[in-house]
Amino acid sequence: MTDVTAAPEHAFPDGSATVNLSILFGELPLLERPAAAAAAGFTAAELWWPFGLDPTPSPAQQDELRKAFGDAGVRLTGLNFLDDLATGVAKGTLSVPTESERFRANVPVAVALAESLGATALNALYGNRVLDSTPEEQDELALANLVFAAEAAHSIGAVLLIETLNKPEAPDYALVTAEAAIEVVDKVNAATGLGNARFLCDFYHLAKNGEDLAGVIDAYADRFGHVQIADNPGRGEPGTGDLDFADLFARLAAAGYTGRVGLEYRPSTGVSADSFEWLPRELRAAR
Known part of the structure; x- marks a missing residue:
């Protein structure tokens, strides 16, 4: 396996590091995943909408989730709003009239x-x-709902994330370029004046769309x-795969990015614990 961290500058x-427990450790029941992440050395995690x-x-369902994270000593750093990923197709609800309520x-x-x-x-799928x-x-409709969500996120000091998905896997999704997502980010910030809408840069989705990842970092890292x-x-x-993560990590550092990097992949062997070499x-321990 390629060592993507061989050189200190890379x-x-x-x-x-955060580990997405909706896709990693998916071979385990959800409430067992925080402990499995902790055993692998992670202290921070993120989730798609888990219900x-x-x-x-x-409240009882939410308490079970809180207890699983608390017992494991793992902090949840990111959460999706209702995303309908349980249907097997990423789509989101906020721009769909019948789903807006x-x-x-x-x-x-x-x-x-x-x-x-x-x-x-908090991540809002468009x-x-x-x-x-x-x-x-x-x-x-999407702008109105994103403004509503941004204001709610701001009330707890959180950012609102808006991301691009990839057209081959989500052909009907509205945002399939970095530029399109950035345009929405800017509109939300202009409408709220809060500045807490941000771009979720997902290397996999962007690469699958054929975007130049280096160019996206250079243009939009701020x-x-x-x-x-x-x-x-x-x-x-x-x-x-084919992505040059050493170069991408170096470019993030050069661009001044100091945020979190979420591991959102499917383990190639099907065993999550074996995919972190x-x-x-x-x-792996997050600040």
């Missing part, structure tokens, strides 16, 4: 859960284009709120 950013299609899970109902629940677990970033509404109508990584092709751990254990 090292994975120290203290920035399936339910925007307002019961579910998104709005979820916002205060997700924000309260994030605050109780220490999360400082949503798919639909046939019964025009793109312009959807974009207007608008990054979070970075997520997986190799391409395959969405496996670094070293299983590329990242020395001493770099």
